[in-house]
Amino acid sequence: MKLFPVIFLTIFFIGQTGNSCFARNTGKETLPEIEKATFNPDAPPIRSLHSVGMSATILARISAIARTGIRAHAYPGCQILVVKDGKMVYEKCFGYYTYAAKKKVTPSTMYDLASLSKTTGTLLAIMKLYDKGKLKLTDRASKYLSFLRGTDKTDITIEELLFHESGLPASIPLYNLAIAGRYRPSLIEMSEEKTKDDSIVFSHEFQFKEGFASSIPSPEFSLQVGKDFYVNKQFHDAAMKMIADTPLKSKVYRYSDLNFILLEEIAEKISGKPMDVFLNREFYDPMGLNNIDYLPLRTHSKSAIAPTLKRDFLRNGILQGYVNDPNAAILGGVAGNAGLFATARDVAAVYQMLLNQGELNGKRYLSERTCRIFTTTTSASGRRGLGYDKPVPNRPGHSPCCVSAPREVYGHTGYTGTCCWVDPVNDMIYIFLSNRTYPLDGINKLMRMGIRSKIQEILYQSIDEYAELHHQKEENLSSNVNKAIMEKMK
Numbered sequence: 001m002k003l004f005p006v007i008f009l010t011i012f013f014i015g016q017t018g019n020s021c022f023a024r025n026t027g028k029e030t031l032p033e034i035e036k037a038t039f040n041p042d043a044p045p046i047r048s049l050h051s052v053g054m055s056a057t058i059l060a061r062i063s064a065i066a067r068t069g070i071r072a073h074a075y076p077g078c079q080i081l082v083v084k085d086g087k088m089v090y091e092k093c094f095g096y097y098t099y100a101a102k103k104k105v106t107p108s109t110m111y112d113l114a115s116l117s118k119t120t121g122t123l124l125a126i127m128k129l130y131d132k133g134k135l136k137l138t139d140r141a142s143k144y145l146s147f148l149r150g151t152d153k154t155d156i157t158i159e160e161l162l163f164h165e166s167g168l169p170a171s172i173p174l175y176n177l178a179i180a181g182r183y184r185p186s187l188i189e190m191s192e193e194k195t196k197d198d199s200i201v202f203s204h205e206f207q208f209k210e211g212f213a214s215s216i217p218s219p220e221f222s223l224q225v226g227k228d229f230y231v232n233k234q235f236h237d238a239a240m241k242m243i244a245d246t247p248l249k250s251k252v253y254r255y256s257d258l259n260f261i262l263l264e265e266i267a268e269k270i271s272g273k274p275m276d277v278f279l280n281r282e283f284y285d286p287m288g289l290n291n292i293d294y295l296p297l298r299t300h301s302k303s304a305i306a307p308t309l310k311r312d313f314l315r316n317g318i319l320q321g322y323v324n325d326p327n328a329a330i331l332g333g334v335a336g337n338a339g340l341f342a343t344a345r346d347v348a349a350v351y352q353m354l355l356n357q358g359e360l361n362g363k364r365y366l367s368e369r370t371c372r373i374f375t376t377t378t379s380a381s382g383r384r385g386l387g388y389d390k391p392v393p394n395r396p397g398h399s400p401c402c403v404s405a406p407r408e409v410y411g412h413t414g415y416t417g418t419c420c421w422v423d424p425v426n427d428m429i430y431i432f433l434s435n436r437t438y439p440l441d442g443i444n445k446l447m448r449m450g451i452r453s454k455i456q457e458i459l460y461q462s463i464d465e466y467a468e469l470h471h472q473k474e475e476n477l478s479s480n481v482n483k484a485i486m487e488k489m490k
Helices: 004-018 062-071 116-131 158-163 174-178 235-245 257-271 275-287 326-330 344-355 368-376 445-449 451-489
Strands: 077-084 087-095 223-226 229-231 292-294 340-342 410-414 418-423 428-434
Touching: 062 077, 062 087, 062 445, 062 451, 077 344, 087 344, 116 158, 116 257, 116 275, 116 340, 116 344, 116 368, 116 410, 116 418, 158 257, 174 235, 174 326, 223 326, 235 257, 257 275, 275 292, 275 344, 292 344, 340 344, 344 418, 344 428, 428 451, 445 451
Parallel strands: none
Antiparallel strands: 077 087, 077 428, 223 229, 292 340, 410 418, 418 428
16 A cells, blocks of 8 residues: 555656657647737746746857847847747847947837738738728738729729738839839949948939929828928828839739738728728727837837838938838838737737737737637748738748748738748747847848748757756656656565
8 A cells, every 4th residue: 555656656657758748739739729828028038937847048148149130130129929829928028229239229219110010010901800890811802902993903802912812912112102203222432441320322313203302291292201301191092003014923922011011901991991990999009009000100209219211212311210212111100911019018018919819918909710720821832821921831941930830820921021930839929029120131141041930940949948847857857756666565
């Protein structure tokens, strides 16, 4: 009878060893039911990572990678944030606003999200309207957008826009509509020592058509492009006509900003409200997010926003608080393809809501069904989800994610040097925000160096390392128990 407790412990530990809950899911099994974690973006990172099954020692390697990028002038500064099981496990800011090293990046620094705006903004609006039964994925875009009717784009569906399989070209220069003559920006030659903070990027060698631009806002000139730069509100309709008149290509996968520009138009047509107003009402305001917005200079000081360009061809000055993307800018800064500014903390809250299948801190924003459809559906080509980007496991060299990312991961990257990836298999969110485009955006060292994917790989190494150590401890404990039994039986 004295052996019973020892034998019981042996069976227990052997069972635990064989079914360790800390082994990383490779994505080959059915997705686990995600517990709807509460999330406070203002809470500091947890001190002990044991509760989330990660190795702090491995995670500490992120700092070296981030600083390597800064030394190589891949970006002047960045924010990196990781959430695991609803808990912030890593949050650090590196570097400065510019290479002049005058203002440090802090958690409250807002960055231009660029194309990360597609999934953090526009897609949320589409998901909400789908949730309310206001649209179907099989609906034709022309059902809502009259300017597409009677063109070769009449039959494009909302699903094709989300999959980037509409046949639309990657982009067209909408800003040419406002410029006298045709214009293509060109890099000015610069010496090696001028590639830091004092380089001029684009020349400003064009004039705007009469009646298109004004330095003073008015009911007629209501689209703000930059400081003292407003465009006639009629430009919007002319831009939509330009998209409608652009010849359609084959309906294969082709990433296009135009798809999301049209999705914003659909969202605004159905909701009857500007997209930024709709998103603030449905998501950002009730979530208590104060550092995510389009046209952020309406609500924040310039000093709270990292600059994105020393000088761009369209506005001929430093860009700080105005969207970098020229098409989004000329459309007034609230566009389907870009325009959103945010901190990593506020971005994390949005994607924690999605990871929670539509719920955050006890309030529901989207139904579980809608979240599952949009975050798990993949196109027939296997390249994209419904608006979300995905890993490409069979072509690692073309994948936006690290090699270890499960195929269930979803998220997006941004031209200015941003990304957010959600891993529902491991209940994890990874965010990297930077202004890699400052002072100039011609050479993308951030992408060449693979900084974002290298950091993402560290996260999976951290999970694996903890799982291995925990497994080893279980085996050692089980071995010790077996030895104790043998000693008792002598």
